[in-house]
Amino acid sequence: MALGISQNQRDAELLARFSKGDRAAALALTSRLAPVVFAQAFRMLGDRAEAEDVTQESLLRLWKAAPGWDATRAKITTWLYRVTSNLCIDCLRKSNRNSGDEVPEVADETPGIDLKLQATARAQALQHALQTLPDRQRQAMILRHIEDLSNPEISDIMEISVEAVESLVSRGKRALASTLAPQKKALGLEDD
Amino acid sequence: MTDKDFNYPPLDERKLGLLFNAAQQEAPEMGAEFLTRLQSQAFEAMPQEPKMAFAPEKLSLFERISDVFAQFGGWPAVACLATAGILGVVIGISPPDVVLDVTTAYFQTESLSELAGLGDETEIYWEDT
Numbered sequence: 310m311a312l313g314i315s316q317n318q319r320d321a322e323l324l325a326r327f328s329k330g331d332r333a334a335a336l337a338l339t340s341r342l343a344p345v346v347f348a349q350a351f352r353m354l355g356d357r358a359e360a361e362d363v364t365q366e367s368l369l370r371l372w373k374a375a376p377g378w379d380a381t382r383a384k385i386t387t388w389l390y391r392v393t394s395n396l397c398i399d400c401l402r403k404s405n406r407n408s409g410d411e412v413p414e415v416a417d418e419t420p421g422i423d424l425k426l427q428a429t430a431r432a433q434a435l436q437h438a439l440q441t442l443p444d445r446q447r448q449a450m451i452l453r454h455i456e457d458l459s460n461p462e463i464s465d466i467m468e469i470s471v472e473a474v475e476s477l478v479s480r481g482k483r484a485l486a487s488t489l490a491p492q493k494k495a496l497g498l499e500d501d
Numbered sequence: 502m503t504d505k506d507f508n509y510p511p512l513d514e515r516k517l518g519l520l521f522n523a524a525q526q527e528a529p530e531m532g533a534e535f536l537t538r539l540q541s542q543a544f545e546a547m548p549q550e551p552k553m554a555f556a557p558e559k560l561s562l563f564e565r566i567s568d569v570f571a572q573f574g575g576w577p578a579v580a581c582l583a584t585a586g587i588l589g590v591v592i593g594i595s596p597p598d599v600v601l602d603v604t605t606a607y608f609q610t611e612s613l614s615e616l617a618g619l620g621d622e623t624e625i626y627w628e629d630t
Contacts, residue, residue, distance in 0.1 A: 328548055335543040343539050344531055351529040361535055368539060372546035432527035435520045454521040486511035498516045
C-alpha cells in the first residue's frame with residue numbers, strides 16, 4: 310500500500326537515526342519497508358526467490374544512501390519504488406522471460422466456494438494475468454491499481470511523463486480485461 | 502488468440518476493480534526468516550557512531566543554579582546571605598527598641614545645622630512630627 314506524506318517524514322527521521330547507528334531505527338525501517346518492497350517485486354517477477362533477491366538489493370542500496378540522504382529532495386518510498394522497479398526490469402531482461410504466455414485457467418466454479426478462497430483465487434488469477442503484460446505496462450498497473458499510487462507519483466518512479474503513465478495504465482487495463490474474461494465465471498464475477 | 506476468446510466480452514471496470522481489491526488483500530507475504538536476514542543486513546550496513554569518552558551531560562535547572570551558587574560557597578553560604586538580607590529589611594521596616602535607642606543616641610542633636618556641621622549661623626531645626 311502507498312504510504313502517506315507524514316509516514317514519509319517519519320521514515321526520513323528513522324533514516325537519519327539509522328545513519329547515527331540507531332539499531333531500533335534499523336529494525337523499524339526494515340519492518341515497515343521490506344514488506345512493501347517485497348510485494349512489489351513479487352508482483353513484478355512472479356518468483357519468490359527473485360523477489361527476495363531484489364528486496365535485499367533494494368534495501369542495501371537504501372542503507373548505503375542513508376548517510377547522504379537529502380530529505381527535501383525525494384520521498385524514501387518513491388525512491389525505493391523506483392529502485393525496486395528498475396531492479397525488477399533488469400532481472401526480467403536477464404532471465405529473458407517472455408510475456409504473453411498463456412494464462413493458466415482457474416478451476417471451474419465450485420458451488421459454495423469460501424469467500425477467502427475466492428479472494429485468493431482472484432488474486433492468483435490477476436497475478437498470472439499480470440505476467441502476460443509487457444514489463445512497463447505491468448509495472449504501471451501494479452503501482453496504480455495495487456499500490457494505489459497517483460499518476461504523478463508513478464511518473465516520478467518510472468521517470469516518464471504523466472501522459473505516458475496514463476497510456477500504459479489504459480492499455481494494461483484493456484489487456485487484463487480481455488485476458489481474464491474467460492475466467493469470469495470461475496472467479497465469481499458473473500453479472501448480478 | 503483462440504476462437505473461444507471471442508465469446509467472452511472483456512471484464513468491465515467494476516469486475517477488474519474486484520480483482521485488484523483481492524490482490525491488495527492477498528499481499529504476498531515474506532517469511533519471518535527472510536525478515537530476520539534483512540534486519541541483520543541492516544545492522545551490518547549501519548554506520549557505527551564513535552562513542553565519546555565523556556558525553557556532555559544535560560543539566561537540569563536546579564543543577565545549573567547549584568553550579569552558580571558553588572562560586573559563592575554553595576547553598577549554605579547563599580542561605581546565610583539571604584537570611585541576612587531579609588533580616589535587614591525587617592529591621593529597617595520595623596526596628597526593635599534597642600536599635601532605636603542606639604541610633605537616636607548616635608544621631609541626637611539640637612539642630613540640623615549641628616548634624617550637617619554648618620555651625621550656628623545656619624538656622625535649621627528638626628520639625629516635630
